[in-house]
Amino acid sequence: MSSIPIAVQDLSFQYRTRPEPAIVDVSFELRPGELLLIAGSSGCGKTTLARCINGLIPRSYRGERNGRVLLYGKDVAEMKIPEMAQVVGTLLQDPERQIVASNVFNEVAFGPENLGLPREQILQRVDQAMNRLNIAYLKERETFNLSGGEKQKVALAGLLAMNPSILLLDEPLASLDPASAYEALGVFRSLADEGKTILLIEHRVEDALEAKPDRMLYMEDGKVKYLDQIRDLPVEIDHTQVKLPAPWVVQRVKALSHEKSSILRRADAEKGELLVVFEEVDFQYSEDTPLVLKNVNLSIHRGDLIAVLGPNGAGKSTLVKHAIGLLKPTRGRVLIEGEDTRKMSIAQIACVVGYVFQSPTHMLYAPTVREELEFGPRNLEFKPEVMHASVAESLRSVNLIGLEDYPPLGLSFGQQKRTTIAAVLAMRSKIMIMDEPTAGQDFANYTRFMDALCKPSNGTHSLLTARFASTIFITHDLDLAVTYSNRVLLFGDRHVVADGKPEQVLKDTEQLLRYRVRPTSLLYMNLELLPATGRFLPAEVLAEYIR
Amino acid sequence: MLVTWKYRPRNTIVQRMDPRTRLIFMVCIIFALTIPEIWDYRIILPLFLISLTLYLLARIEWKDVRRVWLYISILVFFIVGLNGLLSGRGGPSSVTNIPSPVLFEVPIKIPYTEIGWDVPITVSKTWFALNQMTRMLCMAILAIPIPYTMDPNIYGTAFKRMGASDNVSFTMDLAFRFLPTFARDFSITLDAQRARGYEIDKLRGGLFARIRRLAPLIIPVVMQSTVTGEEVIDAMDLRAFGTAPRTWLKDLKYAPRDYVLLGLGVLIFIACCVLKWVFGIGGYFVPEFFTKFLVG
Numbered sequence: 001m002s003s004i005p006i007a008v009q010d011l012s013f014q015y016r017t018r019p020e021p022a023i024v025d026v027s028f029e030l031r032p033g034e035l036l037l038i039a040g041s042s043g044c045g046k047t048t049l050a051r052c053i054n055g056l057i058p059r060s061y062r063g064e065r066n067g068r069v070l071l072y073g074k075d076v077a078e079m080k081i082p083e084m085a086q087v088v089g090t091l092l093q094d095p096e097r098q099i100v101a102s103n104v105f106n107e108v109a110f111g112p113e114n115l116g117l118p119r120e121q122i123l124q125r126v127d128q129a130m131n132r133l134n135i136a137y138l139k140e141r142e143t144f145n146l147s148g149g150e151k152q153k154v155a156l157a158g159l160l161a162m163n164p165s166i167l168l169l170d171e172p173l174a175s176l177d178p179a180s181a182y183e184a185l186g187v188f189r190s191l192a193d194e195g196k197t198i199l200l201i202e203h204r205v206e207d208a209l210e211a212k213p214d215r216m217l218y219m220e221d222g223k224v225k226y227l228d229q230i231r232d233l234p235v236e237i238d239h240t241q242v243k244l245p246a247p248w249v250v251q252r253v254k255a256l257s258h259e260k261s262s263i264l265r266r267a268d269a270e271k272g273e274l275l276v277v278f279e280e281v282d283f284q285y286s287e288d289t290p291l292v293l294k295n296v297n298l299s300i301h302r303g304d305l306i307a308v309l310g311p312n313g314a315g316k317s318t319l320v321k322h323a324i325g326l327l328k329p330t331r332g333r334v335l336i337e338g339e340d341t342r343k344m345s346i347a348q349i350a351c352v353v354g355y356v357f358q359s360p361t362h363m364l365y366a367p368t369v370r371e372e373l374e375f376g377p378r379n380l381e382f383k384p385e386v387m388h389a390s391v392a393e394s395l396r397s398v399n400l401i402g403l404e405d406y407p408p409l410g411l412s413f414g415q416q417k418r419t420t421i422a423a424v425l426a427m428r429s430k431i432m433i434m435d436e437p438t439a440g441q442d443f444a445n446y447t448r449f450m451d452a453l454c455k456p457s458n459g460t461h462s463l464l465t466a467r468f469a470s471t472i473f474i475t476h477d478l479d480l481a482v483t484y485s486n487r488v489l490l491f492g493d494r495h496v497v498a499d500g501k502p503e504q505v506l507k508d509t510e511q512l513l514r515y516r517v518r519p520t521s522l523l524y525m526n527l528e529l530l531p532a533t534g535r536f537l538p539a540e541v542l543a544e545y546i547r
Numbered sequence: 548m549l550v551t552w553k554y555r556p557r558n559t560i561v562q563r564m565d566p567r568t569r570l571i572f573m574v575c576i577i578f579a580l581t582i583p584e585i586w587d588y589r590i591i592l593p594l595f596l597i598s599l600t601l602y603l604l605a606r607i608e609w610k611d612v613r614r615v616w617l618y619i620s621i622l623v624f625f626i627v628g629l630n631g632l633l634s635g636r637g638g639p640s641s642v643t644n645i646p647s648p649v650l651f652e653v654p655i656k657i658p659y660t661e662i663g664w665d666v667p668i669t670v671s672k673t674w675f676a677l678n679q680m681t682r683m684l685c686m687a688i689l690a691i692p693i694p695y696t697m698d699p700n701i702y703g704t705a706f707k708r709m710g711a712s713d714n715v716s717f718t719m720d721l722a723f724r725f726l727p728t729f730a731r732d733f734s735i736t737l738d739a740q741r742a743r744g745y746e747i748d749k750l751r752g753g754l755f756a757r758i759r760r761l762a763p764l765i766i767p768v769v770m771q772s773t774v775t776g777e778e779v780i781d782a783m784d785l786r787a788f789g790t791a792p793r794t795w796l797k798d799l800k801y802a803p804r805d806y807v808l809l810g811l812g813v814l815i816f817i818a819c820c821v822l823k824w825v826f827g828i829g830g831y832f833v834p835e836f837f838t839k840f841l842v843g
Contacts, residue, residue: 054785085787092785097778100786102699102724106796111786113794122796142699162786326738347744355742361774362732363739365766375763379744409770423743 002073005166005197006030006053011067013048013057022048023222025067030199032165035192037213037230038201041241041444042414045222046201047170052076053199054168055084071166082115089159093171095151104130104138104146104154111162122161129160133187148312149180156187166197173207175439177312177476179516185211203442204243206521218242239539243443243479246522249539250546272302275431275470276323276353280332283318292318294494296332300431302469305454307481307502310491311516316474319491320433323472325349351380354424354468358435360416364408369400369419372408376427387426394425397463398452414445421453425467432464434473438480454484479522482506482536490515502536553611554699560804561605562696566705568805569697572601573689575812580682582816583823586639586831588678590819595685597811605692615691623683631676633666638675639831647671647833648842670841674833699724704797713793721779725772732771736764 007029014021023045030036040046051057052069055076069076071087079087092098101107108129112122130136133153138146146154152172159167169188173181188211192198202208205216209230218226218237226237235256239249278298284291292315300306300323308316321327322334325341334341336352354376357363366372373394377387395401398418403411408419417437424432437453438446454462464471475481481488481502488505490498492515498505506512507527509519526536529545556562561569576594585591630636633653635643647669656663697705703720707713737747740763747764783789801809823829 060784080790081784082787082790085785090785092782098782098785100779100782106700109796110788113796114783114787114790116791116794119794119796122794158786321738324742326742345746346741347746350742350744355739357735357739357742359735361770362735362767363743365763375745376743379746427743 002070003032004029004070005032005072006199007068007070007073008049008053009068009070011049011052011065011069013052013063013065015048015061015063018063021222022063023052023219026219026224027067028217028224028227030197032197033192033195034215035189035198035200035211035213037205037208037211037216038199038219039203039205039208039216039237039242040219041203042442044219044241046219048222049219050090050168050170050199050201053166054088054090055079055081085111085162085164086115087164088166088168089162089164090168091152091156091159091170091172093174095148095155095175098155098158099143099151102143104135104141104143107143107154108157108161111158115162125161125163126157129157132160133157147180148176149183152176152180152184153187156184160191165195167191167199169198169200169202171201171203173202173204177516178207178478178518179311179513181207182210182518203241203444206243206245209245240447241444246520246525246539246542250525250543253540253543254546272469274299274301275337276300277335278319278322278332279335281322281329281334282331283322283327284330291330291494293322293329296495298489298496298499300470300472303465304470304472304487305464305485306470306472306487306489307485308472308474308489308491309476309478309481309512309515309517310497312476314492314515315494316491317435320355320435320472320474323431323433324353324355326355347379350376350427350429352429353431353433354427354429356420356424356432356434356437358439360413360420361409363420363423364416367407368405369395369408369411369422370404372419373423373426376423380427390426390428394422397425397467398422414441414449417441417449418452430469432468432471434471436475437473438475438477450480450484478506478512478517478520482520482522482526483538490517492516503530506536554695554697556698557606557696559604559606559696561601561692563802563804564808565799565801565805566697566701567709567799568801568808569689569693570705570709572808572812573686573693575816576689577686579816579819580685583820583829584639585682585819585823585829586675586678587829588681588834590822590829591678591681591685594815595681597815598685598688602688602692605696607692607695611695612691619684619687619691623680623687627683628676628680631679632668632672635669635672635675638679641831642671642675645671645833648838650841670838671833673841674837675831678831694723694727701797701799704795704799707795708799714789716795717783717788728775729768729772732768732775733764736767736771739767740764 008026011026012021012024026049038046038049048057051061052065053076057063058065058077059081071079076084099107101110105126108126109122112125117125127136130139133156135150135153135157138150138154143151143154172184176184185208188198188200200208200211200213213230215228216226216230217224220238220241235252237244239252244252276299278296281293281296282291283293296319308320310316318327322329322341323336325344325346328342336344336349341349364372366375370391373391374387377390382390395404398421400415400418400422403415408416411419421434438450441449453464456462473480485502488498488500488502489496490505490512497515498508498511506523509523512519522539525539525542526533529542532545533542576598579585580591580594627637631638649667649669650673652665652667654663654665702723703716706719707716711719745763819829
């Protein structure tokens with residue numbers, strides 16, 4: 001048996017249903033204890049590479065495969081699933097997709113039980129895995145009641161209990177709040193230090209650097225464009241495809257002067273008419289559960305583009321559901337244009353407030369995009385000519401022209417997300433609320449998506465400012481707040497902790513850390529340059545202020 | 548990810564019982580009523596009282612099961628009860644065959660046509676409807692407490708220890724948790740569509756138009772369930788489920804109280820079979836006191 005954990009040799013793969021290969025001539029080797037960061041935008045081939053390594057290709061996905069993947073000298077194609085599962089542990093993007101059992105102990109024991117190991121050995125492995133990740137205290141908890149970070153650790157413990165020597169981590173930070181992501185990266189590093197070979201697939205390179213990867217493999221169009229140590233990162237790595245630290249972006253923009261055109265300037269908030277008011281709002285889901293909102297006071301004005309930040313489970317979604325009337329306060333009141341939500345039907349509120357849910361699959365149902373967009377206006381009893389005009393305008397606004405007759409559920413995730421936005425646009429609501437608008441999208445896609453919404457297209461107005469009096473979005477991504485918002489709400493401990501311009505709220509980095517929001521290099525750079533810039537700006541624009 | 552029912556540990560005799568005992572007892576009662584086709588109130592009523600006692604011993608709070616009882620009541624009283632009362636079908640043929648005094652007649656008409664007839668409500672059909680509802684309730688009140696009082700972590704183990712295969716046991720485990728997951732997805736979808744002005748209580752048009760208007764709820768929930776199912780399969784594959792005989796860590800042990808209930812369940816089943824098939828007791832008849840009560 002070879003001592004090399006992974007050897008990928010001239011690997012190419014083309015899915016049976018695709019006209020072009022997903023990966024072409026990929027070759028690399030990893031030594032024991034090495035942590036390799038695999039980065040690239042959606043469609044670059046990194047997921048296909050991962051499937052070739054964990055054996056899903058050729059077992060579950062059919063196509064033409066050339067070259068070899070050797071695990072300790074043995075070809076993956078010749079290994080059986082139980083053997084594979086003990087060599088490679090795969091952590092999926094969303095821990096919710098990975099967890100099978102209803103309590104933590106059963107979840108961690110699930111893999112070893114499937115291998116038919118003796119009882120004592122299973123108990124020993126479960127204890128070891130849980131102690132290794134310091135989650136022994138979760139042993140008796142229900143899995144669906146865990147926080148995002150806890151779920152991630154439990155899913156990882158489930159893999160460690162199978163004792164694999166290679167860990168394949170497929171965008172493991174996607175559903176974590178920044179502080180949980182930081183903790184997870186520390187765990188990945190320490191596992192590598194203990195001898196596990198780790199492949200970390202992540203498009204947020206800046207965040208992944210916390211795991212101190214030994215090397216980075218950067219892919220574009222199915223090919224390896226860069227494979228070497230991170231400190232020697234060349235300018236060829238495109239900062240619009242993966243999220244790089246702000247200083248690197250500045251360095252790259254300065255080296256490639258033509259990119260300066262890609263700038264975005266936020267509109268400042270001008271306090272306009274009062275649209276939504278929260279007055280001393282308390283809320284609890286039932287009498288025997290604790291308060292989720294406590295004494296929340298908040299006013300939303302015309303012109304606000306609000307980013308809501310805060311840890312998982314803080315009550316951010318509960319807060320915004322009050323603004324659409326899906327939830328009614330236990331105490332206090334919420335006023336929409338002066339009227340109490342208790343006296344309004346949700347359909348009445350929907351004329352004023354549009355709400356885009358996090359997952360498009362919870363919302364899309366129609367046979368065509370056009371019918372999907374007509375659903376809201378029909379419910380609100382728009383006249384046919386107004387509805388058709390509104391739908392046509394919405395399709396144009398989010399660039400869905402040409403896809404009107406496609407089934408929304410057959411579109412790509414990014415297109416589905418745009419369809420949900422268009423569906424709300426077509427209702428001509430005054431206020432747009434988006435719950436985690438970038439969830440499930442990679443950096444390149446969500447940056448394009450947010451640019452399309454927030455970037456001024458006709459000199460002064462963006463799509464959002466032209467079509468909505470106010471926009472609110474919940475996010476874990478601090479850089480979205482820095483780049484796109486003109487007002488930040490920091491929500492934690494069941495109430496609004498801080499509320500104001502991004503430059504005011506985000507300068508208190510200690511307070512951010514207390515509420516599990518980790519400052520990024522873009523925020524630090526902005527804070528440093530604030531005396532010169534006077535406002536927060538994207539890294540590309542900051543390059544102008546750095547000599 | 549699948550969620551679980553609103554289970555919480557309670558210090559009750561019902562929850563201290565082995566889950567297999569409760570499942571087997573429930574099956575015994577269902578079989579005792581259905582296989583020998585028991586329609587005699589003198590047997591149904593005691594069985595109902597035994598089931599009710601077990602339900603009350605489970606000490607489930609009313610607020611937890613309020614909604615379930617609403618659905619069960621609609622099913623039992625409006626569907627089973629009314630069907631029995633109007634048609635007399637779903638039971639032995641003697642319900643409609645035996646001559647029975649007519650209490651009153653219900654005029655029934657097919658909408659938008661002139662076709663119609665009067666349905667006689669007889670003493671026999673009324674007694675049958677009551678019997679049928681009691682039988683259904685007898686079975687339902689044994690099943691209702693299970694999700695609230697049985698630890699979701701031992702669903703699969705309970706079936707495995709009753710002799711089911713690994714695949715069947717885990718399928719049952721997942722199936723038990725599917726309904727609350729479906730309910731959660733339904734609630735999220737309902738919120739998402741209501742936020743687009745959809746009002747479920749304002750469904751207009753005929754039957755098919757109304758069903759079509761439910762599509763915005765049904766399609767996303769079915770899609771979500773399919774996606775969840777595929778995710779669970781992938782997650783199980785990646786952890787080698789089904790590739791070797793499985794070790795089930797949890798052990799279950801019968802206590803003396805389990806043997807008592809199991810014995811009672813088996814005894815009831817055998818007794819019902821013997822009474823019906825050997826002694827001819829347990830068939831459908833209308834007791835005199837009921838006829839007298841209704842028609843004097």
